[in-house]
Amino acid sequence: MASDISSTLAEGRTSASSAKSTRREAETAEFAQAVLAGLARRPRSIPSRFLYDAVGSALFEDITRLKEYYPTRTETALLETYGAAIARLAGDVDILVEFGSGSSRKTRLLIDALDGLDTYIPIDVSESFLTEAARRLEAEHDGLTVKPLVGDFTRTRHLAGAPRGQKLGFFSGSTIGNLTHEEARDFLVNAAHLLGRNSAFLIGVDLKKSLDILLPAYDDDDGVTASFSLNMLARINRELDGDFDIGSFAHRAVYNDAKGRIEIYLESLTEQTVQVRARRFSFDKGERIHTENSHKYSVPEFQALASSSGWRPVEAWTDDDRLFSLHLLRCA
Ligand code: SAH
Numbered sequence: 001m002a003s004d005i006s007s008t009l010a011e012g013r014t015s016a017s018s019a020k021s022t023r024r025e026a027e028t029a030e031f032a033q034a035v036l037a038g039l040a041r042r043p044r045s046i047p048s049r050f051l052y053d054a055v056g057s058a059l060f061e062d063i064t065r066l067k068e069y070y071p072t073r074t075e076t077a078l079l080e081t082y083g084a085a086i087a088r089l090a091g092d093v094d095i096l097v098e099f100g101s102g103s104s105r106k107t108r109l110l111i112d113a114l115d116g117l118d119t120y121i122p123i124d125v126s127e128s129f130l131t132e133a134a135r136r137l138e139a140e141h142d143g144l145t146v147k148p149l150v151g152d153f154t155r156t157r158h159l160a161g162a163p164r165g166q167k168l169g170f171f172s173g174s175t176i177g178n179l180t181h182e183e184a185r186d187f188l189v190n191a192a193h194l195l196g197r198n199s200a201f202l203i204g205v206d207l208k209k210s211l212d213i214l215l216p217a218y219d220d221d222d223g224v225t226a227s228f229s230l231n232m233l234a235r236i237n238r239e240l241d242g243d244f245d246i247g248s249f250a251h252r253a254v255y256n257d258a259k260g261r262i263e264i265y266l267e268s269l270t271e272q273t274v275q276v277r278a279r280r281f282s283f284d285k286g287e288r289i290h291t292e293n294s295h296k297y298s299v300p301e302f303q304a305l306a307s308s309s310g311w312r313p314v315e316a317w318t319d320d321d322r323l324f325s326l327h328l329l330r331c332a
């Protein structure tokens with residue numbers, strides 16, 4: 001009997017670890033495809049989700065603690081102040097689904113405010129970070145089932161293993177701002193299908209503001225954001241047999257007023273040739289790779305986007321300095 005159980009457990013472990021290595025291989029293949037295509041096109045660009053391997057996720061956590069980076073502490077304060085009101089307006093919730101959950105630190109405030117929550121489904125592309133955050137959260141909350149889903153939230157078409165029940169979506173940190181308006185609309189339309197009829201959705205959205213506040217948040221004095229950006233090149237070296245000289249690229253953050261977004265680039269400081277998976281890419285001095293956008297919205301701008309994407313705005317909360325907003329939406 002004991003050996004039956006242990007062999008079943010061992011088989012379970014084997015299939016779980018082989019699923020994990022298949023997933024890793026698929027992620028590396030996608031990364032390779034995105035990098036090789038992105039370095040060959042003009043302007044050069046690599047999608048921002050590839051910033052988040054284990055190193056990138058840890059660096060992002062460091063960013064959230066910077067004095068210059070106001071979004072995390074402001075959103076946390078909004079959740080502390082309005083958590084009870086959010087829970088009341090959200091109504092009965094059985095399942096909380098979080099997109100780009102990261103450390104799930106802010107989620108604790110929402111979980112504590114929601115009565116009778118049964119299941120938490122965090123979705124994130126950064127596998128080891130997600131697994132560890134989910135394990136910690138489950139250990140802290142008796143009776144809460146945590147079902148982490150590894151993957152790209154823009155391409156999640158069903159919630160594998162989710163029980164039936166009323167869902168609340170949570171998309172914190174203004175990660176929606178990392179999507180273009182078109183991508184954000186597609187994401188919201190898909191989320192409406194995923195979360196289902198009459199579901200609610202709580203989304204943290206960074207507000208438009210003065211460049212005195214905005215620019216340092218994306219280019220801090222200690223160079224943590226620069227390390228986060230440059231990790232894209234370090235990851236290429238680690239995973240794709242690249243030979244980027246990290247010191248000969250610089251992090252650049254600029255505000256594009258017409259598009260209402262911070263744009264982040266890696267700029268070559270010299271004329272140089274780089275090799276990735278045996279393909280050569282030449283850079284002129286000053287040539288850039290676009291790695292990230294971070295769109296900023298006024299409250300009416302975001303409400304208009306949500307309304308055109310299958311969601312009805314219910315309430316929006318902002319801090320007194322109007323740095324950040326939290327939007328509660330209902331599936332239309
Ligand atoms: N919500 C957290 C983390 C924000 S950082 C907070 O507010 O602090 C953005 C998170 O989204 C990271 O954990 C990153 O791994 C994840 N992420 C970014 N793009 C993603 C994508 N396309 N699919 C799934 N996860 C993604």
Ligand code: AVI
Nearest residue numbers: 063173174175178218225294
């Ligand atoms: C996760 N995301 C919302 C962050 C942002 O503010 O756009 C990522 C980030 N990039 C540099 N600093 C923070």
